[in-house]
Amino acid sequence: MAENKGFNCIGKSVAASGAWEKATGRAQYVPDMKLPGMLYGKMLRSPYAHARIVNIDTSKAEALEGVKAVATIKDTPQVNFGPMGTNEDWYIFAKDKVRFIGDEVAAVAAIDEATAEAALDLIEVTYEELPAVFDMEEAMKEGSPVINEKWPDNIASQKHFGQGDIEAGFAEADLIVEEEFYTNEVYQSYMETMCALVRPEKGSRLTMWVPIQIANKARLVYAKALGISPEDIRLIKPFMGGGFGAKFETNIHLACAVLARKTGRPVKMINSRHEDFAAGNPRVPIKYRVKMGFKKDGTCTAKYMHLVGNNGCRTVYGPAIMSTACYRIDALYKFPNVKVDGYLTYTNTVPTGCFRGFGNAQSIFMIERMMDIAAEKLGLRPEEIRKVNAMTPNFTNPHGWRVGTCGLTESIDAVLEAAQNRPKTEVSPGKLRGIGMACCNHVSGNRGFFPTFDGSSSLIRIAEDGKITVFHGECDMGQGQDTVFAQIAAEELGAKFSDVRVAEQDSQISPWGLGSYATRGTTVGGNGIIAGCKAAKKILFEEAGAMLGVDADQLDSRESIIFWKRRPEKSLTFSEVGAHYVFNHAGSCIIGNGYYRTGDPLPDPKTSYGNVSPAYIFGCHMAEVEIDTLTGHVDVVNYWAAHDSGRPINPTLLRGQIEGGIGMGLGWALWEDMIIKDGKVLNDGFLDYRIPGTVDMPRMTTIFIETDEPNGPFGAKGIGEAAINPVAPAIVNAVCNALGVHFNELPVTPARILAALKTRNKHQVI
Amino acid sequence: MQDPIYLKPETLDRALDYLTEYPQATLWAGGTDLIVHLEHKKLKVSGIIDLTSIPELRFIEDCGDKVRIGALTTIYEIQTSPVIKKEFAFLAQAALVLASWQIRTLATIGGNIVTAAPSAETGCPLILLDGNIIVQSKNGERKIPTNQFFKGPGKCDLAPGEIVKEIELEKLPHGYQTIYQKERLRRSMDIALANAACVLNLDGDKCQEVRIGLGAVAPVPMRAVKTEAVLNGQVMSDELVEKAAQTAASECKPITDIRATADYRRDLIYALVKRQLTALWKAGAE
Known part of the structure; x- marks a missing residue:
């Protein structure tokens, strides 16, 4: 346990910022907003997976009363752009051809939604169908239809690298295990679908209200797509109804901007849930072929992976996700010799992107199943094989990743102990019980995502009444980032928590933050907050020192009171100093502008060698399941989750993240699956795409393994993605344990379980 | 755009008048399916007659x-x-x-x-x-x-x-027991992959009368007549229940769709009928 350093605000479960606004219904999300003269936009999407556009006739739609504009590719600069510099394969609207069912063909702005909808039916598009390819491996075969001319082999990206001596590693193994795995395509199921509100300003300027995790980076991409300068876009991120990785760049934002410019009026566009399923950013599905070598004691001697991921028809972040899937697990266990061949292919399906866990969640499912399979063959217990390979503190892995704090072994021990102490209940007749475990790791602030820079900054303003406003450029999407930043700021400044407010993110004033991804907010963003606070505190203390006649370095602060360390009764409040400063500097507030940089050179793009994150997070989960032998239905009855996320800043929010991750992973393990046939998502709604409800949730126990991470703010690390990473394998391992059958594909549905039970019953009676 | 006509009668007679006047109008009896169909564009309405304010129907x-x-x-x-x-x-x-x-x-x-x-x-x-x-x-x-x-x-x-x-x-005669169950993918609100209902009258362990209904495994909720024939007049036993459950699984006519395969629906009918008969039989024997 990290020692308690006498913190004021760190480690306290203060109420989440925005909770009052949400509970009272005052929080304004984009769908709630309405501007004078606002129009409503709707998108015409392609019904074909792959087709040439022969002609688009918009005249009838334009003639409909109430329609103010119809936009197509002709209304855009027609430049290629995209979220990743390596694969700029986007247009705002389909140019010459459509590449997936749901592709953006045209958009309508009208006085109301019904009119806009009606106008869509009046747009006449002549298509000429092209042969399409849907399977990620099929796409790589010679003669497959070409989806993007610049990538004639349909390979969007590939990675081939290794460390150590793979052949020597296999040669010294006592056991070789070879298996295949598949992680399926799933949807993030956030409450607020993708949407935008755009107001045209003077000249080519725009104000955009969009729920987005990476406001500043998106501004660069959008500026390029629209042929304007990034500063011409004022981007405001209001309250946001979740993201889980999906809310990165998306064409609906740009289509809305095009309509706003064309009509000269504010335009709002909101995806229906069906559109969001058909054209969102679902998880990259991956097929694995894996070969691993083990010593008798479970030590892994070599690991070879061949993987293929489905990028969909254009690139969101697939290449980075595939690359992550290739090697991030090499910081979970100490693999001495590793080699990987990774491919990402274009298919005529919905573009895939980030989903909590990036590519690591997929590979953790694979490796944690693999560990159980190997343990069974070696006659080891699941925890034994994991502990013998587990990452330990202060270790540099074969890719040059410098792991600092690491509570992996402690996490394994903690869930084991908790699970052993569970109340033992009778198994109901006709049911089978099983228990399974899975470990996880993640980065906390992956570097090189935006190669131009790395780090975070903040502006801290102390006003004349002593109240503090934190300006940052990261992203609160509902996970509680603003709350954690306010706690960090209050702690660093020695301010009262209630005096700290966090400003709405607005590119007109907020710093250039990279945003919410790679579980980076708390670690990297938190350090940025500290840097800004230090700068503000310096000015504050210098002013207070001058007022008190004491050197600034002799001062300290607590609860918004600055005092002389030698004689604490000699003190001033933040408001006294703030007012003095403001009125003696002609109205200038105290503003601290500080930044944090991670320092190391970025990993080598070819060999992937180099420290990829300032801190690394770990955890271990265990699940107990009960299976109905007549229906195959799985109830997860008990669940334990231990995480090393450094020192918890807000235990309630931390627990909330973990429990949310369990729910999300449970759905993935058991039911969630985008059923895509010939490129069409068949279950494009929550009737047939089921996520867990309250009744499906297990009894959950969360355990914090509190390390003190030197690279994290006040010893803290992140949690977001680590919370989902081990859930699917822990539950599937428990199902396999109950049945004595191996499942290597997600999801493990009741029908698949029942089929396995029937095969098993031929040999033995339950 | 012309909005659909919306009518809200307060008597059944008035509702029938409206229906005569607007024969194409759609009847609204709560709207929980209708709204979804409209949202999914599976249905277009020219008019709505809202029946929910007619006290004599409630x-x-x-x-x-x-x-x-x-x-x-x-x-x-x-x-x-x-x-x-x-x-x-x-x-x-x-x-x-x-x-x-x-x-x-x-x-x-x-x-x-x-x-x-x-x-x-x-x-x-x-x-x-x-x-x-x-x-x-x-x-x-x-x-x-x-x-x-x-x-x-x-x-x-x-x-x-x-x-x-x-x-x-x-009303059912004295001594008749009933049960309804459904199987679904998740425990929280979900549509039935298969459902079943059973009415059973036992004399001791003898099945005097049984009625079995099966849902989501045929175009309409179906009566499992062959299964009933297996049970009627017989003395309840594990073997009989097993035979009845198997008969039900084979006489139902499920389809394969995105929710489940026909085979899995048969498996669920087997499970439901077996559980329902066992539950009512054991309860009745006590």
Whole structure:
């Protein structure tokens, strides 16, 4: 346990910022907003997976009363752009051809939604169908239809690298295990679908209200797509109804901007849930072929992976996700010799992107199943094989990743102990019980995502009444980032928590933050907050020192009171100093502008060698399941989750993240699956795409393994993605344990379980 | 854009007048399916006649040997009615697991049967009970036996100009037990992959009379007549239950769709029938 350093605000479960606004219904999300003269936009999407556009006739739609504009590719600069510099394969609207069912063909702005909808039916598009390819491996075969001319082999990206001596590693193994795995395509199921509100300003300027995790980076991409300068876009991120990785760049934002410019009026566009399923950013599905070598004691001697991921028809972040899937697990266990061949292919399906866990969640499912399979063959217990390979503190892995704090072994021990102490209940007749475990790791602030820079900054303003406003450029999407930043700021400044407010993110004033991804907010963003606070505190203390006649370095602060360390009764409040400063500097507030940089050179793009994150997070989960032998239905009855996320800043929010991750992973393990046939998502709604409800949730126990991470703010690390990473394998391992059958594909549905039970019953009676 | 006509009569007579005037109008009995169909663009309406403000259609009445249920009685009212719980426990059970609490307070039994989903919760219990669906038109009243009302997915025996008025059900004789269960992918609100209902009268361990209804495994909620024949007049035993469950699995006619395969639906029918018969048999033996 990290020692308690006498913190004021760190480690306290203060109420989440925005909770009052949400509970009272005052929080304004984009769908709630309405501007004078606002129009409503709707998108015409392609019904074909792959087709040439022969002609688009918009005249009838334009003639409909109430329609103010119809936009197509002709209304855009027609430049290629995209979220990743390596694969700029986007247009705002389909140019010459459509590449997936749901592709953006045209958009309508009208006085109301019904009119806009009606106008869509009046747009006449002549298509000429092209042969399409849907399977990620099929796409790589010679003669497959070409989806993007610049990538004639349909390979969007590939990675081939290794460390150590793979052949020597296999040669010294006592056991070789070879298996295949598949992680399926799933949807993030956030409450607020993708949407935008755009107001045209003077000249080519725009104000955009969009729920987005990476406001500043998106501004660069959008500026390029629209042929304007990034500063011409004022981007405001209001309250946001979740993201889980999906809310990165998306064409609906740009289509809305095009309509706003064309009509000269504010335009709002909101995806229906069906559109969001058909054209969102679902998880990259991956097929694995894996070969691993083990010593008798479970030590892994070599690991070879061949993987293929489905990028969909254009690139969101697939290449980075595939690359992550290739090697991030090499910081979970100490693999001495590793080699990987990774491919990402274009298919005529919905573009895939980030989903909590990036590519690591997929590979953790694979490796944690693999560990159980190997343990069974070696006659080891699941925890034994994991502990013998587990990452330990202060270790540099074969890719040059410098792991600092690491509570992996402690996490394994903690869930084991908790699970052993569970109340033992009778198994109901006709049911089978099983228990399974899975470990996880993640980065906390992956570097090189935006190669131009790395780090975070903040502006801290102390006003004349002593109240503090934190300006940052990261992203609160509902996970509680603003709350954690306010706690960090209050702690660093020695301010009262209630005096700290966090400003709405607005590119007109907020710093250039990279945003919410790679579980980076708390670690990297938190350090940025500290840097800004230090700068503000310096000015504050210098002013207070001058007022008190004491050197600034002799001062300290607590609860918004600055005092002389030698004689604490000699003190001033933040408001006294703030007012003095403001009125003696002609109205200038105290503003601290500080930044944090991670320092190391970025990993080598070819060999992937180099420290990829300032801190690394770990955890271990265990699940107990009960299976109905007549229906195959799985109830997860008990669940334990231990995480090393450094020192918890807000235990309630931390627990909330973990429990949310369990729910999300449970759905993935058991039911969630985008059923895509010939490129069409068949279950494009929550009737047939089921996520867990309250009744499906297990009894959950969360355990914090509190390390003190030197690279994290006040010893803290992140949690977001680590919370989902081990859930699917822990539950599937428990199902396999109950049945004595191996499942290597997600999801493990009741029908698949029942089929396995029937095969098993031929040999033995339950 | 022309908005659909919206009419909200307060008497059944007035509703029938409106229906004569606007024969293309859609009847609104809670809207919990209708709204979804409109949202999914599976349906276009030129007009809506909202029946939810007609008090004479919303009642549950115990008439001695019969129970009358107004067509606009909500599912929540069915679920909580002491009369229904006493006389037709399985109908109350079915109501309890229909969609969510919010939906149950809006959805009505008339709406549920007219929607005629093969998986409808109230379908299986109703076809096992003796009684009638009573429909009203300008020309008068028509009585349709409950087991003849459903005609196919989304289809029922309701002619243009007719409105379902009430459901009259004969009480079950003393000693008859009932049960309703459904199988779904998740435990929280979910549509049935398969459902089943059972009415059983035992004399000791002897099956005097059994009625079995199966849902979501045929175009309409179906009576498992072959399964009933296996059981009627026989002495209950594990072997008999097993045989009945297998018969039910083979006599149902499920389809494969995105929710489940036909084979898995048969497996679920086997599980449901086996559990229901066992539960009622063991309860009856006590």
